[in-house]
Amino acid sequence: MTETIELALKTLEAQLNQPLETALEACARCGLCAEACHYYRADAKVEHIPAFRAEKLRSVYRYEHDFLSRLFPVWTGAKKLDEPTLASLTEIAFSQCTLCRRCTVNCPLGVDTPLMMRAIRAMATASGAAPEILVMLADSAIEKGKDPSFFKDLFLEQITEMEEQLRDVTGDPTATIPVEKQGAKILYVPLAGAHTILPPAVVFNAAKEDWTLSIFEAANYGVFLADVSRAKQVAKRIVDEASRLGVKEIVIAECGHAYASYRWDVPNWFAGQFDFKVRSLIEVLADYIRDGKIKVDPTAIPEGVTYHDSCNLARNGGLIEEPRYVLKNVVKDFREMTPNRDEAICCGGGGGLVALAEYADRRIAAGKPKAEQIQKTGAKVVVAACENCRLQIGDINEHYNLNVKITAITDLVVRAMRLPKPLPGMEAEHLFEGEEVTVERG
Amino acid sequence: MLIFQLLALAGLLAGLYGIYLRYAQTKRRALPVDKSPLKGNPQHGITYAFTKGMMPWAKESTRLHMIAYLRGIGFHIGIFTALGALLISPFWTLLPSLLSWTLGGVLTLGAILGAAGGLMRLAEHNLRGLSLPDDHFAVWLVTVWMAASAIAVWNEAWMAAYYLLSAITMAYVPLGKIRHCLYFFFSRTFFGKFFGRRAVYPHPEPVVMDAVVLHPVRSTTADERGR
Numbered sequence: 001m002t003e004t005i006e007l008a009l010k011t012l013e014a015q016l017n018q019p020l021e022t023a024l025e026a027c028a029r030c031g032l033c034a035e036a037c038h039y040y041r042a043d044a045k046v047e048h049i050p051a052f053r054a055e056k057l058r059s060v061y062r063y064e065h066d067f068l069s070r071l072f073p074v075w076t077g078a079k080k081l082d083e084p085t086l087a088s089l090t091e092i093a094f095s096q097c098t099l100c101r102r103c104t105v106n107c108p109l110g111v112d113t114p115l116m117m118r119a120i121r122a123m124a125t126a127s128g129a130a131p132e133i134l135v136m137l138a139d140s141a142i143e144k145g146k147d148p149s150f151f152k153d154l155f156l157e158q159i160t161e162m163e164e165q166l167r168d169v170t171g172d173p174t175a176t177i178p179v180e181k182q183g184a185k186i187l188y189v190p191l192a193g194a195h196t197i198l199p200p201a202v203v204f205n206a207a208k209e210d211w212t213l214s215i216f217e218a219a220n221y222g223v224f225l226a227d228v229s230r231a232k233q234v235a236k237r238i239v240d241e242a243s244r245l246g247v248k249e250i251v252i253a254e255c256g257h258a259y260a261s262y263r264w265d266v267p268n269w270f271a272g273q274f275d276f277k278v279r280s281l282i283e284v285l286a287d288y289i290r291d292g293k294i295k296v297d298p299t300a301i302p303e304g305v306t307y308h309d310s311c312n313l314a315r316n317g318g319l320i321e322e323p324r325y326v327l328k329n330v331v332k333d334f335r336e337m338t339p340n341r342d343e344a345i346c347c348g349g350g351g352g353l354v355a356l357a358e359y360a361d362r363r364i365a366a367g368k369p370k371a372e373q374i375q376k377t378g379a380k381v382v383v384a385a386c387e388n389c390r391l392q393i394g395d396i397n398e399h400y401n402l403n404v405k406i407t408a409i410t411d412l413v414v415r416a417m418r419l420p421k422p423l424p425g426m427e428a429e430h431l432f433e434g435e436e437v438t439v440e441r442g
Numbered sequence: 443m444l445i446f447q448l449l450a451l452a453g454l455l456a457g458l459y460g461i462y463l464r465y466a467q468t469k470r471r472a473l474p475v476d477k478s479p480l481k482g483n484p485q486h487g488i489t490y491a492f493t494k495g496m497m498p499w500a501k502e503s504t505r506l507h508m509i510a511y512l513r514g515i516g517f518h519i520g521i522f523t524a525l526g527a528l529l530i531s532p533f534w535t536l537l538p539s540l541l542s543w544t545l546g547g548v549l550t551l552g553a554i555l556g557a558a559g560g561l562m563r564l565a566e567h568n569l570r571g572l573s574l575p576d577d578h579f580a581v582w583l584v585t586v587w588m589a590a591s592a593i594a595v596w597n598e599a600w601m602a603a604y605y606l607l608s609a610i611t612m613a614y615v616p617l618g619k620i621r622h623c624l625y626f627f628f629s630r631t632f633f634g635k636f637f638g639r640r641a642v643y644p645h646p647e648p649v650v651m652d653a654v655v656l657h658p659v660r661s662t663t664a665d666e667r668g669r
Binding site: 034110 | 464496502503506566573618
């Protein structure tokens with residue numbers, strides 16, 4: 001047995017807890033999960049059935065753990081793990097499953113196939129077989145956390161520029177983007193890029209919120225690698241920052257995996273040291289609208305708008321009605337996709353897939369069911385509260401000629417707030433019904 | 443006959459012991475304790491997982507394959523009936539005729555549905571691709587056992603064969619795929635805990651928010667879900 005295989009098996013053993021063993025044992029191979037998977041919906045072949053994929057890991061598990069399988073491996077499909085099998089498992093887990101859990105909710109036994117795919121990802125990561133780009137992104141985030149001074153000056157410079165833009169668009173000379181504000185109530189954790197900082201800053205200022213901006217990004221590539229050690233190190237940067245500043249609450253940008261991990265995993269990774277409330281920016285927006293902290297115009301967005309449920313936010317995160325509440329307060333013509341909510345179809349961009357260029361063709365092919373769903377609504381705007389979903393829907397928009405605009409919820413809320421000036425890059429959308437285009441070009 | 447009865451009993455005990463070993467092995471494994479703050483209720487999630495969540499209309503997959511799902515449900519009702527029938531088999535002659543005929547009828551129906559499942563596994567492309575030798579063997583073994591139960595209920599001459607088949611079936615339970623009967627309970631429990639905790643299941647009540655509600659959120663109707 002090679003060292004790689006030994007490491008992979010050791011990782012499987014280490015993960016083998018009650019839920020994983022149950023997932024490995026419970027499947028009756030009834031095939032009812034087939035249509036639940038967007039890969040199968042896009043290309044109906046046996047290899048795309050979740051149970052078929054999971055069977056690849058089960059065969060390895062049986063070989064190691066099942067009495068009958070050791071005697072008669074052919075009878076139960078048991079297989080000794082070797083290098084080609086590990087390579088095939090790795091490819092399946094990283095390129096043919098977005099960990100959306102749609103198969104789980106459609107399984108009569110409730111088999112958690114994504115849990116098995118995570119186990120494979122962990123095996124691949126531990127044995128050095130995981131996609132390098134994900135490892136690199138996770139490691140660079142960890143390095144960034146070790147020495148923030150390396151990037152902090154540049155970051156603060158960018159924030160100062162953004163603050164000027166903020167004052168300009170809001171017409172409020174006192175509007176700020178506080179960074180490292182001691183004792184603030186909220187620590188807002190953005191993603192990379194001004195588009196996840198400026199619109200929320202507009203909202204926080206309008207709501208007169210006591211907030212501060214994190215110097216780190218919410219994205220956590222350790223999660224995609226199913227590498228708890230790396231994922232913990234990435235999350236620790238924000239946990240430490242929140243502790244240092246003494247905030248009460250961590251608010252996560254519109255990002256599916258970041259919300260799911262900080263809301264549902266991080267409290268377990270840092271048990272005993274983590275007493276922050278974690279909310280998504282969407283929940284905060286819903287509260288502001290409900291409490292009248294921000295004023296929004298429901299007629300500001302006249303075009304047909306549909307909402308894509310990110311799997312990490314809705315099915316895996318429980319954020320189902322909150323985004324709808326916000327949208328129905330700012331959108332005139334809201335159209336549901338069918339199916340939606342817990343039954344929503346994955347766009348194909350989850351599980352770190354958008355970062356893996358080598359699997360782009362598969363990802364876009366698997367986005368076909370989502371493209372068809374969007375098309376059926378006839379909406380001109382697709383809202384997604386997750387950056388990876390937005391990137392994927394952007395790609396399928398182009399590939400399947402959907403001719404839609406893709407946006408975040410906060411962007412629409414800011415539009416509905418009727419600011420004196422539009423946010424940079426949103427000049428055309430700033431128009432209200434009946435107004436003429438007067439975009440100045442420099 | 444006593445020998446065959448003892449054989450069946452030995453098979454049953456071996457099966458039960460095997461299932462107990464499986465249960466003990468799984469229980470020995472770590473059970474992660476979720477310390478994240480609740481949004482929903484894990485208990486409600488578990489209740490949902492074993493009740494409403496098992497209804498044929500609760501999932502897209504079972505709505506799409508309603509007949510196949512109902513066939514499976516009928517097949518499993520037959521299996522559990524056969525198990526109960528085995529336990530009371532020494533007293534079958536004491537059963538009132540109506541009950542005896544009903545028992546035979548349920549077992550026959552279970553066997554027919556099992557045979558249909560066995561044929562589907564051979565004929566349907568996806569099922570054939572997914573199936574292992576163990577899957578084919580398990581479904582036909584249980585089907586033949588149910589058929590033998592039905593015949594034996596009506597005809598005492600079949601009792602010896604029935605007990606022999608019972609011994610084989612029961613002993614095989616923990617060895618092959620039939621042991622999913624144990625993991626069904628684990629799996630639905632974990633499912634309910636996971637989705638219940640996150641307020642995904644049972645479907646939460648519609649969010650009613652007052653104050654500046656300009657477009658009140660409508661209740662979550664089946665139509666909105668695309669059902």
